[in-house]
Amino acid sequence: MTTVDEPNRPEPPLDGDETATLLGFLDFHRATLAWKCAGLDAAALRATVPPSSLTLGGLLKHLAYVEDHWFSHVLSGHDRSAPFDAVDWTATPDWDWESAADDTPEQLARLWEDAVARSRERLAQALANGDLSQRAQRPRRDGSRPSLRWILVHLVEEYGRHNGHADLIRESIDGSTGE
Numbered sequence: 001m002t003t004v005d006e007p008n009r010p011e012p013p014l015d016g017d018e019t020a021t022l023l024g025f026l027d028f029h030r031a032t033l034a035w036k037c038a039g040l041d042a043a044a045l046r047a048t049v050p051p052s053s054l055t056l057g058g059l060l061k062h063l064a065y066v067e068d069h070w071f072s073h074v075l076s077g078h079d080r081s082a083p084f085d086a087v088d089w090t091a092t093p094d095w096d097w098e099s100a101a102d103d104t105p106e107q108l109a110r111l112w113e114d115a116v117a118r119s120r121e122r123l124a125q126a127l128a129n130g131d132l133s134q135r136a137q138r139p140r141r142d143g144s145r146p147s148l149r150w151i152l153v154h155l156v157e158e159y160g161r162h163n164g165h166a167d168l169i170r171e172s173i174d175g176s177t178g179e
Helices: 018-036 054-076 095-102 105-131 146-175
Strands: none
Touching: 018 054, 018 095, 018 146, 054 095, 054 105, 054 146, 105 146
């Protein structure tokens, strides 16, 4: 049974095995991002805290890309999903951050939610076929192929770092605070 905290985030297990603990923390961080972006209009999702240009909309789109990249593209070997498959990442390496201002709150939420759903499917498939030490299907730029364990830890780190940004941005928008 999963315990849920006040903002409706699933608490990671206190005594789970390695897989349950990593997945628990990843889901907790995903729920934290959803909480920080909830109920905001387009203007709020475009708000910045100068001198940074980070926005909550940019965080949603970036983390949708991160989910797609690591779980679908790298781990599972699938082609990138739309809209990420049509981006010239060499010419526009910050496309995910910059293009978010052109999207509605509903588009950004759906893009991120769909990426998370695909990631959960890819993870379930991977875990049905092996353990956390299995290697990604596609290599990184340097030719190395990270383990599923490494990918999960990296995603927890990525969300943790960006949730700190999200917390500061959300507080600047409407004063909402919380871990």
